[in-house]
């Protein structure tokens with residue numbers, strides 16, 4: 001994840017101990033009492049990474065509670081993002097003086113079923129995937145990049161965004177993506193809503209990682 005973001009964004013990837021780290025009192029409310037063990041572990045790891053990343057920016061001992069939209073509530077003057085998937089968890093945090101939003105996502109590199117591909121990808125995106133020699137896992141890259149787009153969109157605009165509201169263009173050689181928001185969605189959004197979100201992606205044998213940011 002580190003290589004996907006500029007060096008002034010603090011990035012922390014979970015180590016084994018982070019999955020059993022103590023939560024701060026204000027953070028525990030973000031975890032349902034009925035949460036299963038795997039959910040408890042990933043939530044703890046995300047908060048441990050988030051607090052360590054904040055520490056790199058000079059913000060120490062501050063909790064990262066959960067907002068009503070389920071997004072992390074970052075300490076004043078900071079913003080960031082958390083992701084977790086099987087065996088991997090990371091947090092990325094920047095200073096609000098430099099970034100409006102940071103979004104990160106990690107997904108297992110899986111071949112998505114056709115109905116899921118159709119939900120995530122627009123017909124033109126599926127057509128692009130079909131032209132790639134290794135077409136089967138490009139929908140998973142679209143999924144990961146679109147989760148990043150939502151994590152950038154949500155704190156800035158504060159509304160829902162459908163998967164089909166963002167049209168992705170991938171530059172495979174550069175490992176970069178661009179997401180253009182649909183005219184329909186922009187028409188329903190406040191003036192000044194960003195029309196394009198950009199980010200980077202990396203495909204490893206087991207994991208797809210994506211990240212992006214919007215500058216202040």
Ligand SMILES: CC(C)(COP(=O)(O)OP(=O)(O)OC[C@H]1O[C@@H](n2cnc3c(N)ncnc32)[C@H](O)[C@@H]1OP(=O)(O)O)[C@@H](O)C(=O)NCCC(=O)NCCS
Nearest residue numbers: 043069070071082083084146147150151154161162163166
């Ligand atoms: C919220 C969502 C983006 C999370 O992504 P995911 O791949 O399922 O899971 P990840 O592990 O990567 O991310 C989970 C973390 O996202 C963060 N998150 C949750 N809601 C969020 C929001 N509204 N904004 C920003 N971050 C959010 C949380 O930190 C959460 O971890 P935590 O509960 O342990 O704190 C996803 O579940 C979702 O609702 N997607 C539908 C909307 C969407 O993606 N639209 C596509 C637009 S192109």
